[in-house]
Amino acid sequence: MLTRELDRELFESYSDDIPLILKRVYAARSVSESQLSMALPGLLKPSFDQLNIALDLLEKGILEDRRILIVGDFDADGATASAVAIKALRLMGAKHVDFLVPNRFKHGYGLSPEIVQEAKTDKDPNLIITVDNGISSNEGAALARSLGIDVIITDHHLPPKVLPEANSIINPNLRGCDFPSKNLAGVGVCFYLFSALKTHLAGKGYFDAHNIQIPDLRELLDLVALGTVADVVKLDQNNRILVNEGIKRIRQKLCSKGILAILELTKRPIETLQASDLGFTVAPRINAAGRLSDISQGIRCLLSEDMNDARRYAQTLEEFNIKRREEQTRMQDEALAIVEGQTIDESQFAIVLYDESWHEGIVGIVAGKLKETYQCPCAVFAKSGSALKGSIRSIPDVHIKDLLDLVDRDNPGLIDKFGGHAMAAGLALPPESFESFSEAFSEAIKKHLEG
Template sequence: MTARAWRRRDAVAAPAWPAVPPLLARLYATRGVRSPDELASTLAALQPAAALHGLEPALALLERALREQWRILVIGDFDADGATSTVLALLALRALGAAHADFLVPNRFTYGYGLTPGIVAEALASKRPDLIITVDNGIASHEGVQAAQAAGVRVLVTDHHLPGDSLPPADAIVNPNQPGCGFPSKHLAGVGVVFYVLSALRTRLRVGGWFAGRGLPEPNMADYLDLVALGTVADVVPLDANNRLLVSQGLARIRAGRCRPGITALFRVAERDPGRLVASDLGFVVAPRLNAAGRLDDMSEGILCLLTDSPEQALRMARELDALNQERRDIESGMQQEALAALQALRLGDDQVPAGLVLYDRHWHQGVIGILAGRIKERFHRPVIAFAPAQAPAYGEEPAELKGSARSIPGVHVRDVLDTVATRHPGLITRFGGHAMAAGLSLPAANLPAFREAFTRMLAEQVAPELFQAELLTDGELQPADFTEATARQLRDGGPWGQAFPEPLFEGEFLLLEQRLLKDKHLKLSLCHPDSNRVLDGIAFNIDRERWPNPACRRVRLAYRLDLNHFRGMETLQLRIEDMIAV
């Protein structure tokens, strides 16, 4: 495992913002916030939709679809962003007056990702749409768009993924990352894009007298922000000011119980109180259970859980998703052990780990390779691609095609690396797409050795060696007076924290009074700051059993987050430890 070097964030003078506590002001400044305006939490501060390129033709198409009562089919993706995008689109379209709005989500094992010709053929046969709306996909679906249009079906693409060299010939495209788009928040998730489109449609219809003329109640688009928050956090997009605002508003609605019954049910099966949730709970508690449907079975189950208005039905579906998630965890655990065993067999020292790791096993589950790649990346701090057969091969045969899932490290744009590999080695990769930190690809199984060599060589040539050193960025030390429940609440409420806007992490040296092992893998600590008499509780999850517990240790240096522990109705201060070094 790659050791992590601790480094303090570059010092920035705390700005004097009257409404912001000094500690928070310092933390915000080190995260790039230059004005308190960037901390606005009211919807009035959202970036205006008018800057989205392609919005006007999209709205004209949607308005015509409503006026002529076209059959509208939403085609999403099989992850949490795709599921929330699909549910939001259906709920909002129906509230806006669509009488025929349905959905179809590709099964990853049958059709793969996006608007493929195969999913278009199924849509034509089973749904007979007049208009297809893609959510969280479509920007690379040239063949699928062409197949739909050849059958007389119009296509509106809403997506946030990076486009290729050309755009598909859709009737309209809304994507903040397409060429010529001046929308300043380039990090919208798929659910954020469709929220913007349908919010703008609501405004257009109101101005045109649509609701008054038909006696329809005008929907409040803010009612869908619970879905926007969930999809945004789950897709791990950077939390710029605009995304923080969307997530903050969604979290407030969930805490207040004003959310979809499915979200409430998913918290219930996880035995979590949604009234106390923070942004990370959406990513680590709700999203994995929702994603389990798309990874192991069919994301339609997750979509229906979020779509139902019945709390009883939502709870039943949430329990099924929870069971699927446990199955996913068991599968992933076995795959991780196999991957680590294979790497251990290579007998690599810390200075011999390749610039990139390309892993494959013919028995691995296609729906879990993304999580596996992420786990191995965290362990070795290298870009990782895990491959599985695209289709389960017959007994004794090797698969013809492989599907891979890539996870990267800060400073290495993995989609760009794949683009360079594909350009230098035509035909090596069949298709690929994604973001800086995550991507997907397909290639013939016979090409795997050549791809592994090309990928690792590209990284070794283009990536500075220091980027392969895992680094833990801290916000420095806290003063003894800061170790209070009030400060912890201040930090909790100062979010939402997340991707590119990380939760505060502090460092410091403490007296170690007591250490106790929990469940054979967690370490409970009693600590004392050298300049204070207060005894503090600490918890370190999934500790290295070769190093801890350490009975000889009396002083310890910690990288920790100031947290609150809720137990039997009491709220007490707790240090959530990310790393620890015996002094």
């Protein structure tokens, strides 16, 4: 049993209303009393690189009635971030705001050249704002700029060595960025950007000059809480404040009608809502749309102003989720059967699987289940057009994004593209490269773990 040494000075500093047993626990873990506060004033102040550039572009976009297009990701973090951006811009007087989310089956991930070209043709934006994506979209950002479109990238994924040539990049994980928390979800980054924009515009007298009520962006915290929980980012103090405040608003029904409709449909008690209800009830239904079809249904559900519209979208999401569960069960059973047939033992350093019948929208869930079962990094692939699309879930000892950097460096041309975090990543590769990738990936993990 591990016994932690008590920090006596810290123990004595706690106020009398903290129970003695909790004082001992906190002092043994070096938790200060200020860290226990979940109040909004405890939020970190925005201190992102390139923030002023983004604020000037957004101010210009609003004042000149420019066409602003939000390009999100096809998961719950991306959906909530898209909704936050759209709502915030409209509250601040932007007249031409629209969104376009890549379809994973048609465009792939991020601000790809394909999605930029479609945006130019169908929406003709002056400004593109990515939310929860874009940090690896070098080609797409370059194409947008060449077409005369300004680009603001907001993302939380780990940056590549060569950054996109956007006008501004807002990402706490940029090298040199001094924002203290590196754990914001995509929706958290987005919320910070528009909170800063509100302060920026208020300081210039914009709201008074245009007879616009200064927006209370606390009304977006339900969406921030949902996206933060859904993306399973680390709940450091800053994220706990965001989630706590968002949950309080949902319990008071001061939230998106889409969230209320999903909770109503699933018979979850709103007044006693917990973070687990967001993570295991609301988020999977929004994610299901992005996994099987188009996350736009989830975004429209979250943006619904009419409760009947919200209920209709919620029912559509429920139907997607039922299909997702059926497909997930089939794929998990097949994946487990394959692994069991391979006689996996304790010397196994990684699991890499592919089946041409598997659904690319479900591979991430299956990889996660395999990782939990076998406690090693797991990559699961499905056919996507002429390529293989894969999701990887890792263990604490293996930073999977860094490891993919290594595999890509040592095997040029093996991987078409990839991106992600320490614990999760996505990638694409040619079908003929699957066996070579499997060997290179497993060998890299083996070398890493053996030191």
